[in-house]
Amino acid sequence: MASIQNSFVPQFFNVIHPLYDVPEQKCTSEGLGRIRMTRAVRISLGVLRAYLIVMSLMLGYHVLDLAGVLHRSF
């Protein structure tokens, strides 16, 4: 009498919470130093500096205005 073999092998998936999983090797900036000054980086930082200067000037004007310096008659 031939025996019947069950060849079905179920698949299981192991789901691990990120906090309990083995740590991964992440991208690190160690030893890289500062970002390379490509044209895009130079332009972006330049625009950012200009923006901050404009904002600082506006802020300075606003402070002087609030202090009444700009409206003082001599």
Place this chain on the structure above:
Amino acid sequence: MRLAELEREEETQLSEETQTDLVLIPEPQGVMVRHKWQKHLLTYLMVFGPGLIVMVADNDGGAVSTYMQAGGQYGLHLLWTLVVLLPICYFVQEMVARLGIATGKGHAAMIYSRFGKWWGRFSLFDLLVVNFLTLITEFAVISLAFSAMGISPRIAVPAAALGLTLLVITGSYLRWERAVIALCLLDLTWFVLAFLVHPSWATVARNTLVPTMPLGGVTSSLVFLVIAVVGTTIAPWQLFFQQSCVAEKRLRFSDLKWARLDTLIGSLITVTVAGAMMLVGNYGFQHGIVFQDPAQFAVAIMPMLGHFVRNSILLLMVNAAVLGATAISLASAWAYGEVQGWEHSLHKKLWEAPGFYATYILCVGAAAAFVLIPHVPLQLVIVSVQVFAGLILPSAIIFLQLLLNDRELLGDRWVNKPWNNTINWIIIVVLFALSLLLAAQVMLPNLFN
């Protein structure tokens, strides 16, 4: 035995004797599931959190006021702005999640290491200032809401500060996350309120999909309310918070798609809840109630809509402010801790990360104390928030974009794709222009009169 050998493999085959749908594995803590959909669902549930929290906390105390004011002054005419803001929210926060997963570090630490000390200090200082000022507004909202409920701010504000402190000092990130997600889900009550005010859903649909002009046309107050809506929806602390949160949760490379889904769902919830706030505000617009602040509004509509709506609005204001306060204080504590090189993790006990917890408690305590000062100049605080946010948001977003193009750091796998860059540069230009315009309106009001 066999299970233990195979537990680290993603797909594990087991003998027939062990066939069950769910098998708990003791070490490392994992859950065995039978079907792929179960695996996907469970992985998503384990990964989700940072995206949802950052987006729902974005609807903080100030945001409740701004969205309700938009509805209270212009009815449903500004609903379309939320549709425009949805992809902006998603694309910006997706970059943050990707950078956090790729590096396992916070945004402040990355700016320091790749752009040097000057930019690092500038970003950190600006972030800490704008976060502290925003925290003051959160406590002001808590004070306002409890006052309307007849509870003295002298009791409510210190109690809220204590609650916010207890929320983080449990030494468990997961405990904090679960508590905060529960608060996030409470925010869904805004949908119930939106239904209770019975808006015309056809008008809602039309104003959501087609920009329409309110009576009176384009005025400076309309333009600046639109800018305020944008500024409320995309706040600088969000970039720092989500990246640190993703790093804190130790999300893995393979979790990126789930983190993206988390961020997308969070973005959808934040804009739809904001829409619900506008619908509630619109009720006042339709019934001639002048909007001053959400607490006054809640009290004013009580005779028409009853105690439930009044109390819900007041409690949701508190909920929004508490969510905003914990996220903002953590953004500051994480950023400062990582730059100082301190232990900066919610996994640590109070005595294991004293600098990190001290920063959080100091932020919360000082902001709460500031609000309790009699005749405190809150208007000055609100103006300062707008000015400092105008400084930090464009800077932080520029650094984010440059970091996401840093092949030396991230390699080809994690950097932005060209289409990604096109969208992000458009968003950056728009945010620069709006930030400049808002700051100019605040600092040079005579220009716009």
